[in-house]
Structure formats: structure tokens, C-alpha cells
Amino acid sequence: MKKLKLGYAPTRRFVFSEEDAFKYKVMIREKLDSFGMDIDIVDLEGLNEEGLLYNDNIGADKIIERFQREKVDAVFFPHCNFGTEDTVARVAKALGKPTLLWGPRDEAPLEDGMRLRDTQCGLFATGKILRRFNVPFTYVTNSRVNDPVFERGFKNFISAANVVSKFRTLRILQIAPRPASFWTMMVNEGELLERFGIEVYPITLIDIQRTTERIEKQNGSELQEAIIYIRAMLDVSEVTEAAVKRVAALKVAMKKYAIDTGSSAIAIQCWSSLQDAMGIMPCLANALLTDEQIPVTCETDIHGAITSVMVQAAAMNQAPTFFADLTVRHPENPNGELLFHCGNFPVSLSVEDKPKLRHHFLFDDHAPGTHEGEIRGGDMTLARFDGDHGEYSLFLGKARGIQGPYTRGSYVWVEVNDWPLWEEKLVKGPYVHHSVGIHANVIPSLYEACNYIPGLTPDPVDPTEAEIRAWLRGSV
Template sequence: MDKIKIGFAPTRRNLFSADAAIEYANLTRTKLTKLNIDFVDITEINADGLIYDDAGVEAAAAKFKAADIDGLFIANENFGTEYAVARLAKNLDVPVLLWGPKDERPAADGSRLRDTQCGLFAIGKVLRRFKVKFTYLQNCDIDSPQFERGMQDFVRVCNVVKTFRNTRILQVGPRPFDFWTTMVNEGELLEKFNIQLSPVPIGEITSEIKRVKAEETDKVQTTVEWFKTNTEVQISDKDLEMVAALKVALKNKVEFYGCNAGAIQCWTELQDEIGILPYASLSLLQDEGIPFTCETDIHGAISELLVEAANLGQDRAIFADVNCRHPDNPNGELLQHLGVFAYSTADNKPILPQRHFVFDYPGSVAFEALKGEYTLCRFDGDNGDYSLLMGTGKGIEGPYNQGTYLYLEFANLNRLEFKLVEGPYIHHVAAIRKNVVPILYESTKYLGIKPDFFDPIEEDVKAYLRGE
């Protein structure tokens, strides 16, 4: 959470008790600190440290922009000044969280100090008038589990939005000719979402491999030793050195072009050039927080970034083909690849085998992934429309497979199958061992893409977001 910075904007209205609003704003500040939320405060903008007029809006906006906040937290400490916080939110273009503390019991004479809930109704309406997307955290006590969960979830939402809006993908080679499924519209990705591609030819990577083998031998050798320590190496020393050199070369190019993910034409020109498959190298990049997909699947790389961002990078993703039905379980499905599962997802010591039955080259990876509940995610689109498919599956036992693999059981496999066939999705998905569906769902309102589910769980997700 230390990477996400939240602008704290408490508000009040003059008609109600200023002292009570100040008291609750200070209580909110204390709670945010206890929750380790990195927030930017506005205590110096006026005597109250609260938003209620244009001068406060201008001062707060200037401070928040200078701090480059990732999200705005509007805390309605009494009825609040709806036009002021709406102007502030409109000026910042970041995800917005709206909340107010539950009102206390009326005084003995029947008077009330704050009327916070009523003000929340007003602010929500005015934010809509300003066309400001916002997340609502239910009107609850500041020490309630709902408040803590809602704040932490909002940080995750901000992380997804920040990641999406700052994505640049290293594209190594064009898509393989046979993979028409992975074609993308580079111009649309830039125009709609500010997602940038950095295309480089395979020759640029092979030249970098030659350079690192000559000039960065320490990095290559460190990577070789990592493989010897953390995997069962069944390939030759020469091939292992190439696996390590490819990993170092790709990471260098990611850093050189300022990218946060990559996609590579993994076959067959690469094998003609360097004699190995890239998957062992890609799996290590995955483990280091650089999602790197095969078959030049740009949308797949975006999917990985989103699903990892939803859990603040605490779990690494697998990138998999949704491949074939379980031979015995009617709702079981095989997720597999020649690699591209982060090594930290392995349930047994990973193997670097001499070959895989699909390609007679070294450089693949073999292990079964850890079981558990997984979130599946696929960002995709065609004909100008983009959406995010999401849902969950549970790890189950299944027959042995070569490569990296995992069997998942779904509530109804037919629903997933029809989604992948009828589109706009393909057979590639990103997945992590954590249920982050509500975070992804809430994020889509800020990303400008349609949320989509392969199971009818939208009402359950909404209930979670209501704190139920």
C-alpha cells in the first residue's frame, strides 16, 4: 500500500456543527494512520482543515496535484458541501471514494449535530451531475470492519487504475502468423486507454543477448545460479546459459523502453536464432514482477497487470491456455502452458526439461501449480469495444501434464466455454490464487471498460462492495 497515495478531503457544511465535523475529521485521520494508508492531508488550507468553499477547493487541488495522488477520499464529516467536493473531484481525474461516519444518537432535546448520511445522498447526486465516477463506502462507524475493508479495497482499486493508465508493453516481434487470435489495435489502445506498445524486432533481442553474454557475465551467471538452486535443471550448461542470457536481455529492454510488461513471438523464429524456447526465462520475469506473455499476446499482458495490481502485487500470476476438459470432472478444466507460470506458484520443485511434446527444444518449464481459489481475468476486445472477463475457479486433482499446469473446477464450465468461444475473448487467461473479483469489478468504472462475468455473480460482488 505504500505505493498508492490517497488525497484526504474531509468536508463540512456551515449549517451543522463545525466542531463535530473537525472532531470526526481528526478521528478519520487517526484511523487512516492506523491502517497504514499513505494519505496527503489538507490541515493547513484553512482553520478547520476541511473543504467547504472555493478557496479550500483551489488550495486542496493544488496540493493534491503537486503530491501526484492516486485516489481521492471524500470524508463527509457532517452534511458536507456537495458542490465543493464535486469541483475538487472533477479537477483531479483520479478514483474517488465517498464515505461518511454514522450519525450519533440525537441529543435529549431532539437536535442533531451532523446529518452525515443525508449529505452523502446529496454528494452522490452532485458527483453524478459532474460526471465523476466514484466508489461508495457505506455509512458506517469508523472502527467497523466495513470501513477497514472498504479503505483497503479502495487502495487496491487505485492500484489497478494507476497500473492500467501507466502501462507500456515491450512487444518483441509481431504475433506468430498462425495466431490471428492475438491481433490487437495498437492505435485504439493508445487513444482509448493510453496503453503504449514498444515494438522491437527479434533481432534486437538476439543482439542484446550477444552483448550481455560478453559484457554482463555477472548478471548471466547470477541467473544461471538461480536456476541451479531453485529448479531441477535437466538441460545442458550451454542451453541454460542461453535461458539466463535471454532473461537478462529481455529485462534490460523492458527497463530501457520504460515498460512494465512484455509480450514475445515465442515461436518459431526465436528457436532458429537462439535454439531455445523462451518460457523458462519468461517465468522468472513473471516472478520478478514483470508479466511477460507468449504468442505476442498484448491483451494477455494487460490482463496479468490488472489481476496482480488488484492484490497489490502480493501474488504472482500464471498465464495459461484454457486448454481441455478434465477427463472425469464435468466442470473441471486444464489450464496449461510450456511455462509462463511464475515459479513462486509451483506446488513442487520446477523442472527445466530437455523438451516438451509440442516443441523439441529446451527452455520449457514443468510443474503443477498450487491449488486454491483462483481469480481468472481476461482483458480483450474487438470492433472497438473492450471488456474485462472475470470469475473464480477452485484447484482440483487431475492427470499429469507436461509443462506448467493446473486443473480448476468451475461452478458451470459450460458458461466459461461459451464466453471464450463467443468472445470477445480468447483461450489465454491470467490468474492469481486470490479472489480479487470485486476489486477488478469496481475498477472497471474508472478504466472505461465493461465488466463481464462467466458466472452470474454480479449481485454477490455488489453485496460484497456494500459491506455485506
């Protein structure tokens, strides 16, 4: 995975203390390094003696050229004193990347009444000029370098910028058309390209079948590694060796297509033509790829694949997603719901040492290839990118794993704050029965990412928008 690159452009103004501005430039950079985030930082060192943006002595053009050459994904303008708002705005406008605005809180005036920085005042000025330049930006409350609200806001911005970076380069590998009876999986491919720049790369079932059969026949090292992994991680006693080999070959084939086409995620038809053609279910292959940060969605759910990439990016690609049906309500808990699919949840999430590789339990052919078992609970985010009639939104909600009855497939029971509210929002749309889950709180970063994606509206159900904004401000 490509690391996110952050442009670091600390700024000062000539009428305030140069020494204090330089001190804070260094202090802030050291603080960023202490957060331990796996990102690359591109600074202004070498463009002048201070490595600061001020008074156009470093022209905007030089900064723009450096950041564009380095292909930064986002830019941070810490105001080390009042700052230089016009140059900040010109740089931000030219880059067109997610922009973070923040400055360290000022100390008390000196004994003679002089003030060294007036950072807050400069933030007001820069915010206004960014608006004049039509530059969307993220703002973190004026706070001290060591205050938790700064760390919280910075990390959330980086996660949001990672979502935007992955979203703007999205290509979905589509394997076969949607199942005929799943009208809910209809998407406007042209609109996704026109509105968001999202590409869909379609291949046929014949393409994936032939590639799978060729890989199976060649019996190469990548296939052998996949077979060894499956046998080590799962109980395969209910299926034949031939079935294990074919599922592994399908996984290798899907990964090859994703890499060769530059696709970030896959949406596969998964039933029922594939079973007729290949004699297996793709569920475990989907699970293995999702664990490898190539999320796969069932029933050719393009919008679900988009959601998966966004959610995965919000977690800085440090945790796997899982693609689930919202299925039935809990038999006893009025706010409980079953998250389920036939067998595609990542193996790494299983609560069992060796979950089972089984035959499908619903379809008449009972083809092998489902990875079944309960996954771990805990706190998680549920999300869904979807749209109709030219309007798109991102459903966001938090859930917590709970105990529930055994069921077939891969599953977890969860509790939410107010299921009737969720149900009403989901049914009235523009959403469907599919959602993407992850064991992380990525709601604030997904919410912030929408600030940089024109035409996409965040739609949080829990926490509310007001609660998210209060959390980001440090009010709660």
C-alpha cells in the same frame, strides 16, 4: 513499484458540530493507518487550522494545487458531517482521479433533539452533484468507522485505484510479431492508444537476440546472479550449462528492455523463430520476470499482457500472476478445467521444491528452457481483457484448485461453478483461450476499476454483478 498516493480530503458543513467533525477526521485517518496498506496519504493539514474541507474557506483551488503537486492517484472525501458538496465536486472534477465517497454513520440525536452531523443526508447531496459534474465515483455504505463494510470498501477502492493508475500508464514491450497461425492474437494497436492510452513498444527478434548474446558474452554480475538463482531454484540436470546461461541471458536482456523502455509488461512471440535463432525456449525467462512483477505473456498476446498488469495491480503487486491456456476439461469433474502453458508459470508458485528445467515436449527441435511442474491450487481469480469490433470487456471469474492427472508443462487443474456457462461465454467472445490467474480474490476491485475506464465493460461470470455489488454493500 511506485506507491499509490491517496488524497485525503475530509469535509464538513458549518451548520453542524465542528468539534465532532474534527474528531471524526482524526478517527478516520487513524483507522486508515490501521489497515496496514502500503500507500502514501496526502492530507489537507496546514491549509487551515482544521485540515478540513468546508465552506470554501479552504478554496477548491488550494486543494487541487496540493493534490496535483503531490500527484495523487485517487482521492477520498469522508463526510465528517453533512459536508460541502460543491467544493468536493469541483476538486474531484479537476483531479479526474478515482473518487471515494463515504461517511460515518450518525449517532442518535441528543436528548434535546439536536443532531450533530447528518452525514447520510450530505452523502445524498454530494452524490447528486458529482453526477452533475460527470464525475465517476465509488460509494461505500454509510457505516460506522469500525464496521467491516468500511474496511472492505476502502481496501477494494484502493486496489481499484491502483488498477486504474497502472492502466492509464500502460506500455507493453512487444518482442516480435504474433505467430503467423495465431490470428486470435490480432489486436488494434491504434485503437488501444486512442481509446485507452495504452502504448505498444515493438522490437524485433534480432534486437533481443543480439542483446542476449552480448550479455552472455560479457558474463556480468546480473547474468551470474540469474544463473545462481536458476540453479538454486530448479532441477537443471536435464539441460546443459550452456542452455542455463543462455536462458539467464535472455531473462536479463528482456528485463533491460522493459526497464529502458518504461514498459510494464512484455508480450513475446516465444515460438518458433526464437528457437531457430537462439536454440532455447523463453518459458523460464518469462516465469522469472513474472515473479519479479514484470509479467510476460506468450504468443505476443498484447491483450493478455494488459490483463496481467491489471490483475497484478488489483492485488497491490503483492502476488504474481500466471498466464495460462484454458486447455481441456477435467476427465471426471464436469466443472473442472486445465490451466496450462509450456513452462512459464512463476517458480514461486510451484508445489515442488525444485521444479524441472526441461526441453520442450511438443516442437520438433525440443529446445531447452521450459519450466515444468504443477503450481499450487487454492482460491484464485481468472481474468481476460479483450475486445473486437471496437468494444472491450473484462472477463472475471473465480476458480479453485483441484486434483487432476499429471501433464507436461506448467499447470494446475481448477474447478469453477458452471463450466458450460464459462465455455459458452468464452467461445462466443470476445475472448480467446488465454487467461490470467492469480491466487487472490481481486474480482470486486477489477469490477470497480472498470467504473473509471471509459469503454471497458466488466463481464463477471462468477460471482455475478449483483453478487459483487451486494458484497461491496455489506449485504452478504
